[in-house]
Structure formats: structure tokens, C-alpha cells
Amino acid sequence: MPEPANALQRLHVHLNETRLLGSISSALYYDQNTVMPAAGAEWRGEQLALLASQIHARQSSARYAELVGEAEAELEAETKAELGPSVPTERRRNLQLVRLELERQRCLDPALVASLARAQSKGNALWQTARRHNDFPTFAPALAELIALRREQAGQLAAAEAVPRSPWEVLAQPFEPDISKTRLEELFSPLKATLPGLLEQVAAAPAQQGGLNEAAAELPEAEQESLCSELLNSWGYDPARCQRSRSAHPFSCTLGPQDFRITTRVVPGQPFSSFLATAHEWGHSLYEQGLPRSTDHYFPWPLGEATSMGVHESQSLFWECRVARGRAFAARWQPRFVAGAGGDPWGGVDGFWRALNPMRPGPTRVEADELSYGLHIVLRFELELALLEGGLPVADLPGEWNRRMVELLGLRPASDSEGCLQDIHWAEGLFGYFPSYALGHLISAQLAAAMQRQIGPIETHVAAGQERVVQQWLAAHVWPLGRAVNGEELVEQVTGERLSAAPFLSYLEAKVQQLLASAHH
Template sequence: MGQAIDQLRSHLHGTRLLGSIASTLYFDQNTLMPAEGSAWRGAQLALLARQLHGRQSNEAYADLIEAAAQELALAHPAGPGGDGEPHPGWPRNLELLRQDLRRQRNQDPALVGHLVQAQSRGYSLWQEARTRSDFAMFAPALNELIALRREQASQLAVGETGADGQPRSCWETLAQPFEPEISQQTLGTLFTPLRQRLPELLARVEARRSEGAEAPDALELPEALQLELCQTLLDDWGFDGRIAVLARSPHPFSCTLGPSDFRLTTRIVPGSPYSAFLATAHEWGHSLYEQGLPRRSDQWFAWPLGDATSMGVHESQSLFWECRIARSEAFARRWHPRFKAALGSDPWGSAAGLWRALNPLNPGLNRVEADELSYGLHILLRYELELALLEGDLPVEALPGEWNRLMGELLGLTPANDAEGCLQDVHWSEGLFGYFPSYLLGHLISAQLSQAMERDGGPIERRLAAGDDQALLVWLREHVHPLGRSVDGAELVERVSGAPLSAVPFLSYLEDKLNRLEAT
């Protein structure tokens, strides 16, 4: 390895170390940090953000990238007599490094620090406002975050265009870190069939309920039992306490703090006895993806090439384990004896009863607790509101009313208070505009990848009935996880499934599941 390449790898390693320190502080902030620590934590994170920005934007770093590229070209010249590209990941990795360098240099360092502090304040105020169900407490912080993100988008957009050659909008620019090359036009093509069909499927469920179809009984599982079931699930799926930790937080999440340090959280929700179990399955799916990414030290620049393809792909992995596995009929049949033994009774009456309980198909106000039919409508609501806040004329102060109006239009429900409505999600408290569509893209990607998995190995339900969960992970580790950022989300789906991403496989999966649930 040449000197310039070694120096670049060393520099990137230092950058990743600093980033992991910031991630560690973030994990603590969301799990154990006392509320009064938020101001100091904001200052800590702002300092790290400024240092990271400096490392990723200075002239010395730019020179390192170009020196490494030239060294590589001299060592492996193309054309007659040359031995060509030494590793297929090199051109893509250098492209990603230059792209990130350009975006970092476009940003004002002062803005970077201000934004991180605003995120810390926003998160703290959001927690308090949600506890009190008082959006007015949070509104000033949200106004500040929107203003800062708009300014950031205007800086990042300099010299950048979308795949169609046109300038990206504010929302599209902010969405790039989550979904590279995404556009509102692409989302319109994918989401329009969902906006049309999902309400029809919900109406079908509501009609059946009004005709006297049995609704799931309310059930309370003791908190200790819920946590015990969560840990049992993780142990079944390969949880290794030497490299992974399960904690609790106000909002479930997963993060990676180092090459052998994977964190995930869950939460107990009163009145939702399966919430922690399903959230744990979801977050472990995220963690399994992180653990399977190509980040070994012997690979060419583990970062950024070894990072997740996109958050849509990331969500496809978590939704696969939550919905295709933990909510499946075969899984319910395997786990019914465990639930029954742990509780000491059988309130479900049968494995089919547990399966119905894990799939209530009952539209609710909360996105995280939503069933598979209504989940997409929760995302469409947030996506439309983000566009209105960032690019339209919706004032922050009018957000609760507009949220409630759209909730009624899409789901036929009206929140009783702000905590049930526009304060339920953590994302806007951290200025994460552009993230929500990744959840719905994840459902579409999961369905299409599942079709490819079944094409190669047979029905997922049949393999689960045989206890062959590990083989499903092996398939993902072979076909999905190793790709990292060598491709974007759309390219990954087409490469693995053989077809462009579409809403059709997801809608087909939902209709088939609804038919089977109605038949039980």
C-alpha cells in the first residue's frame, strides 16, 4: 500500500473514531442522561461536530484524497500494458469521499455547531412538551431547526443537481444523507398507488369489524415478562452480549458505536402488550444489517463504502424481521407455547389467536404501534407535512391543527391531544427532515427482497415453520448486506430482485395477509 493511501486511511480512521464518540454521547442522551444534562451535552456534541466538519473539509484532507487517487492510478495504470483497477470498490469509494468533501466544504462551520446545539435543545424540549402534551413549548425549537435546516440545504445545494440534472429542492437536499438520489418525483410514483389502495384496504377491515368480526381482547403483559420475552427473542436470533446491549429509551432505536459495539433500545408501552417485543425485533433487524456490512479492516477503506446503502434499505432489514418474521403465522405457532408458559395462561386460546393479536389491523394514532395496513398512511401524513413546513406556507404554530386534519382524512382518527398527535415522533426534535419516507420505502424494499428470497429458497412461512430462521439471515448476508454503499437503494433492489422498485409486491403481500387473517 502506498504512503498517500495509508495516510488517507489513517485520517478516515480518526474521523470514524470522533464520529463514534458523538454516537456514544447520543446513545447516553437517549437512555440514561438526566434531563438537566442537555445543555452541556449540546455543547459537547457541537464541539465534536465542528471538529468532524474541520477534518472532513480542510485543504489537507482534500489533498490526501487526490494524492491517494494519483498513487492508485500510477500503481495500476489503465490501458495497454497496465493492470487496471486493483479493487472494484476504489472508484466508488473515491467518488463518495469527494462528494462528502464537497458537501462539507459548502457548509459554514458556525452553522454546523449551531445546528447540533439546536438539535440537543430540541430533543430536550420535545421530551418535556410531549410529557405535558403542550406543542407550544416545543414550537420555538422547531422553528429554529427549520430555519437552520433551510440554510443548510441552501449551502449544500451549491453545485449539486439531481439525477435529472435539475437543482434539488430544499426537502430533497436534506433527504440525500438518508436516501441518495431520491426525488419527490420518484416518491410520487411509488407512493401514489399506496395513497389510493391503503385506505381501501382499511375500509375493508372496518367494514368487516362493523359486521361483528371479532376484535382482539385487551391484554396486559407484566413489564418484567415483556422484557424477558424480548431477551429470549434476541438470544434466539444470535444476540451476543459481548458485542451488543439492549437498553430502554423513550423512542426505540439502534446505533453502532464501534466495530464490536452494537446498541439497541426498546420501550414498554402501557396498553400495547406486544410493542416492546416487536420493537426489539425491529431494532435487532437494524443491528443485524449493521453487523453484516463490509467493514472489515482488510477491505479498501471501510468508510464510507462499508456504510449502509440507504435508510430505506436499513428499514427494509428491520421491517423484514419485525413484519415478515415476528408477525408471521408460522412464528406465532412456534412462539405460542412460550408466551403461554411465560404468562401462565392462554388468553389467546390458540396459536392463531396469538397471530391475530400480533396483527390487529386496527388503525391507531401512533406510528410506532401502527399495523402494516395503516403504517404507510402515517408516513404519507408526515411526508406531506414536512414538505409544507419546509417548502410550503405551513407555519409551525399551525402544525397541530393540520396534523389532526390529515389524520382524519387518511385514517379517520383525531388525536385527543398533542402527545397523541404531532409530538409523538422524535425526528423533528432533531431536525431530521427527509427521513420519514425511508420507513415506507423500507416496506416496499422488504417486500421485493422477500420475493427474491422466496424465489431462491421457497416460502418464508414454510422455512419459519421448520425453524430455519438462520438460513434467512444467511441469504441476506450473501445478497444484501455486503453491498454497502457500492450501490444506491434503487440499484440494490434491481440487482437483487431483477426488477425496479415498485409498490406492487408490498400491496400484494398486504392483500394476501389480510385474506389469510380474515380466514382464521
């Protein structure tokens, strides 16, 4: 096939081939976390390291730099020829983002890229074993290696940053473009100031917990699987484009423009865990399916990517918390859960709703209620800073985790498995990711407030089984923006206001009052 004459098209071909390699890597990752036998971990690490090296080589090569430069020159020539208004702003933004990523990749040592891929694969495998056996010392050397490699990576990437950033801030940029520690502390301070008081308020009202007989609320695994499938089907799951599997940690990933995967897990003794995790991961997938991947900026182009992980998490948390944990949703699904449990251990709809919203701190982030979730993220954010920039030794992590857990949430994990080993993120060197979860809560609340001003109460649509109306609003206002803006710009563009913790805290305060009131009826 002859090479395209148009510079933009030549760049498109290169980007498409790079994206193909990336999707192969994602497919191997999905396999590793779902069905790959444990003994395959070492070879999988070599496979992923080879792909990472090849992708980095393509993203930092002289030929790629030439292609980007030619496309930029072509764009400027069109603009100078007084065709400026006809040159899509999307093309200019795509090239800006491509240039930024090129400069970042050119800063990286190829040997470091391969070492990181191997360390991530090894860390993932060791974490799964360590978590299963409550054996932090087995995992500690892998974590120390990942921290050292990420510090080295941050040092290399700093040269491509337009403004000075700390090592943690540099590593956070791929997840939350333009974020800073100062801004996060500004957004998180109200959470630290307000959430403990709300937790104390709930704890002082034991009747709020009265609706759940946990011992009698066991749902057979087959029933949980069936409920997850029914939920997905009611929310637009298309088996021709989507697949759900099981993994140690729920996640969502996109393997191609028409290939969307999610995973869930069944947790013994927690009848809602897989159902709520399915709602959460499907929220991620809906966002991925709604990103702007038209002909003009198709799968290879940056504009077809998520705005930020904070926006990504806002979508998953919206469906999990605002919808699936809502009173209207509880009223619709309570009869189905009663049928699955062979009785009603929840004592009616209100009891079932309170069971979906236990509002009491627990040790595990993915099972956390909306009140304590933000504090879980503050804990991880502060520990990441301590590990990467504050000199905290890896060996001291379990003790420091437990100390801060008591300080923030008033409880101590029973083991490292439900403490510092509970999340997969550090096992893959994903430092800078965790704050996006809390940002997701803030963004979700602010978007929901704007949504309700336009289409009326979300609960009204959910009560009528019309979640499609909610999806349509998000598809019109949030999903198409892609990388045209960063997370905070998206919030301001959609809501007309700067991102703040206030809408989230107002929502929580109102929900707490409603839950407490429901316990007295």
C-alpha cells in the same frame, strides 16, 4: 509513528480518526437517550456541538482535500500503468463517495454546523418534556429554529449537488441517495389509492378482531423484558458485541466495528409493543453487523456504510413484519406468551396471530399495523414538504397534522403527544428521513419475493425455527453491497426488477385475506 508512504493509507488514517470522533458523538447520543439525567442536556449539547465542529473541520479542511486528491491521483496513476484490472472497483467507489462528502462538507459554514448540533440537542430535550406533558408550545420554538437552520443548510449544500434539487431533496440525500419528490410520489400514489380500501375491508369484518381480549392481555413488565431477551438470543444476539437498553423512543446505533446497541421501551397496555420493537431494532442491528467492513474497506470507508435508510428500514421491517408478525412465528411463540400472561386471552394460535396483526388504524406510527403504516409516512412526508417548502407555520402544525390524519386514516389523535409530538425525528432536525420507512416496506416485500423464489417460503423456515437460513440469504445478497449502490440499484440488482409498490400491496392483500379467513375457523 511515521506517516504512511501510500496516499490511500494516509487517507485511511485521517478517515479513521474522523470516524473515532463520530463514534464518540454516537456514544454521547446513546447515553443522552438512555441514562443521562435531564439536567445534563445543556452541557451535552455543548459536547455534541464541539464534536460536530471538529468533525466538520476535519471533513472540510485543506489537508483533507489534499489527502483525497493524492489518493485519487495515486489511483489514476495505477490505472494508467495498465494495472486497471488489478485496481479494486471498491477503492474507486470509496474515493468517489469520499469526494462527494468532501464537497458537501466544504459548502457548509462551520458556525452553522455548531448551531445545528446545539439546536438538535436542545430540540431533543424539549421534545421529551413536551411529549411527556402534551405541551406543543414548549417545543414549537425549537422546531422553528431547526427548520430555519435546515433550510440554511440545504441552501449551502445545494452547491455540491450534481443535479438541481429542492431544499427537501437536498436534506434527504444522506438518507436516500438520488431520491426525488417525483419518484416518491410515484411510489406512494399506489399506497394512497389502495391502503384505505383495504382498511375499510378489514373494518367491515369485525370478527377479525375477535381473538384479543385486550383488558386481559396485560403482560408484566418483567415478562416483556424476558421475552425480548429470549427473542434476541434466538436470533443470534452476542452480548460480547451487543447491548440492549431502554429509551423513550426505540432506536439502533453502531458505536464501533464491534459495538452494536439497540433500545426498546415498554408501553403500558400494549403487550406486544416492546417485543415487536425489539424485532425491528434487531433487524437494523443485524444489517449493521453484516455490512462489508473487511480489511479492504473497513469501518472508516463509505462502502462499509448502509446503502440507504430505505434499505436499512427494509431489514428492520422484514424481521418485525414478515417474520415476527407471521403465522408460523405466532404458532411458535404463542405458548410462551400464554405462560407470561398467566392464561390465554387470545383464544388460541389464530387469535394470537390476529392480535399481532390488528389491522386497524391507530394514531401512533411505531405501533401501526402494516396497512396503515404507509399512510403514516405519507402524512409526515407531505407535512415535511409543507414545513420546509410550502410555508406552513410551525404553530399550525398540530391542527394540520390532525386534519390530514382524519383525511388519510379516518381518526383524530386525542392529544398532541400522540399526534405531532409522537416522533423524535423533527426534534433532531431529521427532515427527509421519514419516506425511508415506507420505502423500507416496499423494498422488504420485493426482496422477500426474490428470496422465496430461491429458498422457498419464508414461513416454512420460520416454522422449523430456521431463521438462520433467512439470515444467510440476506447476508449473501443484501448486506455486503453497502454503499456500492443506491437503494433502487440494490433492489434491481438483487431482484432483477425496478422498485415498485406492487409486491408490497400483493403481500398485504394476501395477508388480509388469510387473517380474515382465520377469524371464521
